[in-house]
Amino acid sequence: MPHLPPVPLSWYLILSAILFALGVAGFLYRKSILTVFMSIELMLNAVNLSFVSFSYELQRIDGHIYSFFVMVVAAAEAAVGLAIILTIFKNRGTLQIDEVDSMKL
């Protein structure tokens, strides 16, 4: 097996940037409320990857703690967000975000 050079840390950061951009694209472009929500989770994951990468660079585990907190907040957000989606579907009967356009429930 040929000897390969180790991976530069900037590749991890660029991967994180690409995933974040794809999350932004999904958030803005998709019309299904569930897919929009999944794009938010993708963006949170991308940010977590850069937290862990910088943690490796500094050789400290503070980044891991922040990434753990992001995970906890994402789990709480998923529970509340999906409950909101359930309520919207119960009241409007639709999951398209451009059909949900009035404030009154």
Added chain:
Amino acid sequence: MDTILFIVFAIVAIVCAFNLVLQRHPISSALSLIGVMGSLAVLYLLLGAEFIAMAQVIVYGGAVMVLFVLVIMLLNAGTEKISRKSWFAQIAGLPLLLAFVALLGFLIRGVLPPLRAVQFGSWVGGTAERIGQMLFTQYLLPFEIISILILIAILGAVVLAHKEFD
């Protein structure tokens, strides 16, 4: 070996993320998101973050995605309808996105000082022992606050999703 693992799982993550954005059916998007999270867990392991990798698999790949798939099936969510996009999004969307990635790439390659190279096993800091020690000494207050946040989230979910009795 590091390079091969990184390239394989980075490509899996990017392909799954593209699939998430492009698929029309929510369940396909959810399965692609599981692919992204699984490959990110492997990348965390390569970066020496054992605890975060396990938490990623259990919390994201397990709990959060089960919730998503459950809601998709409960609502019987079908294929998303194609609706009119604004002319601005159609013309400027992709170039703006590419410009954003290029800007971030420039900041990472050009502005940051030279970063280390990642060698698997050269730094294993993120063990459960050290994370726990840090969490219960230096980060105790944020930890307590976040437990209150979770309590509020539980109450919020119950209030929002409960059945109304007449």
